[in-house]
Amino acid sequence: MQFSSYGDKYTGDSGIVRLMDDLGRTMQAHPDMLMLGGGAPGRIDKVEQVFQQHLQKIAGDRQVLHELLGSYQEPKGSEPIRSLLAAKLSADNGWDITAEHIALTNGGQSAFGILANMLCGRMPDRSHRKLLFPICPEYLGYADISVMPDTFISQIPSVEICDEYWFKYHIDFDNLCLDDNIGALCVSRPTNPSGNVITDTEIRKLDGLAAARGIPLILDAAYGHPFPGIVYNDATAYWSDNVILMLSMSKLGMPGTRSGILVAKPEIIEAFSRANTILNLASSNLGPLMLQSLMDNGDLELVCRNHIRPWYERRRDILVAALVEHLGDVPFHIHKAEGAFFLWLWFPALPVTDMLLYQKLKEAGVLVIPGNTAFIGLQEDWDHSHQCLRLSYGLEESKLVSAAAIIGRTVKQLLKQGVRVT
Numbered sequence: 001m002q003f004s005s006y007g008d009k010y011t012g013d014s015g016i017v018r019l020m021d022d023l024g025r026t027m028q029a030h031p032d033m034l035m036l037g038g039g040a041p042g043r044i045d046k047v048e049q050v051f052q053q054h055l056q057k058i059a060g061d062r063q064v065l066h067e068l069l070g071s072y073q074e075p076k077g078s079e080p081i082r083s084l085l086a087a088k089l090s091a092d093n094g095w096d097i098t099a100e101h102i103a104l105t106n107g108g109q110s111a112f113g114i115l116a117n118m119l120c121g122r123m124p125d126r127s128h129r130k131l132l133f134p135i136c137p138e139y140l141g142y143a144d145i146s147v148m149p150d151t152f153i154s155q156i157p158s159v160e161i162c163d164e165y166w167f168k169y170h171i172d173f174d175n176l177c178l179d180d181n182i183g184a185l186c187v188s189r190p191t192n193p194s195g196n197v198i199t200d201t202e203i204r205k206l207d208g209l210a211a212a213r214g215i216p217l218i219l220d221a222a223y224g225h226p227f228p229g230i231v232y233n234d235a236t237a238y239w240s241d242n243v244i245l246m247l248s249m250s251k252l253g254m255p256g257t258r259s260g261i262l263v264a265k266p267e268i269i270e271a272f273s274r275a276n277t278i279l280n281l282a283s284s285n286l287g288p289l290m291l292q293s294l295m296d297n298g299d300l301e302l303v304c305r306n307h308i309r310p311w312y313e314r315r316r317d318i319l320v321a322a323l324v325e326h327l328g329d330v331p332f333h334i335h336k337a338e339g340a341f342f343l344w345l346w347f348p349a350l351p352v353t354d355m356l357l358y359q360k361l362k363e364a365g366v367l368v369i370p371g372n373t374a375f376i377g378l379q380e381d382w383d384h385s386h387q388c389l390r391l392s393y394g395l396e397e398s399k400l401v402s403a404a405a406i407i408g409r410t411v412k413q414l415l416k417q418g419v420r421v422t
């Protein structure tokens, strides 16, 4: 079958589709594999109970049930829910926003796709505007979303080696190339895959630079503030008139709702919701109704603060301790795990690429994400991009410990063999 250029772009060979296929097929063939390669939220009993109560309440009220199943939301999403959200976000964070600053979306992925293609790619004057990730590695789901090829570029970060085994990426402001070709900036905060939380100072500076050039900063807070708040340090929520803040219901524990929220100036919200209506007709009702119910009785804060964040924090600590024990004197670093639910491991002396390490770990019973997939739009060769792995820690504690033992054993064997294979 012959496809259009658009069809070719989205159906052609893509590293991420190949990797996801491989992960899926491997899990199906070997369900007992230790799956540290996923991005799904952990299953937290208490949180699931709270969601169940809210869903029952929604289903038990015929009018609300109709709003859930029997209606299309208006283009920007339900006005009462957007007003409620605007009032809450303003009160909690001191932001000056109204319902006109908010659009309800079908999740972060679809919202990012619309925004990236709306702001970057072929421009009316035939120029090609790019979207710059000012720090990489970044979320691998962004990689193939632009209709026009070569629309994403990224910047090598500066690398701070911290005490013990920790390291941290920072935006390399001195080399940040913000020229006329850039149509938007985007960062995830906390960052998938590194667990980095770009500091308050960095995010303010980045926003200032973007605003000075008249381009928006897309701030993807899928894991962060204001919710679900999977942030372990004192970094705070950030928004400004120049920021397009992307929130999602997924990492709160509801990826099945396919729901998210955008907070941006009304002009952008209006443009986004027109495009979203053309592409999706309307957004899902389930996420917004669940969010409304959770906000109404204060359960939103409660589950985030008392259950979600501590649950992941505990698993983070367990996996770090197990890795440190099992890697022993192997040269390795872990990115400061400041948020989200991933550990980002760096093996500077690895004699093989991350892809080969991924294969070896798969043979040994552990699935991870090879790090090279996250260096989206990087135009230079950087050895570091083949020396990292992402591990998800949102699963049973005993599995984390077993996985760490296998990772330790496998990396030690590879280092002992010492052959550089790519």
Ligand SMILES: Cc1ncc(COP(=O)(O)O)c(C=O)c1O
Binding pocket: 039, 106, 107, 108, 109, 110, 139, 141, 188, 191, 192, 220, 222, 247, 248, 249, 250, 255, 259, 260
């Ligand atoms: C940083 C980041 N942004 C966005 C998404 C997409 O989330 P959603 O389920 O809302 O489409 C993910 C999913 O893993 C993510 O990690």
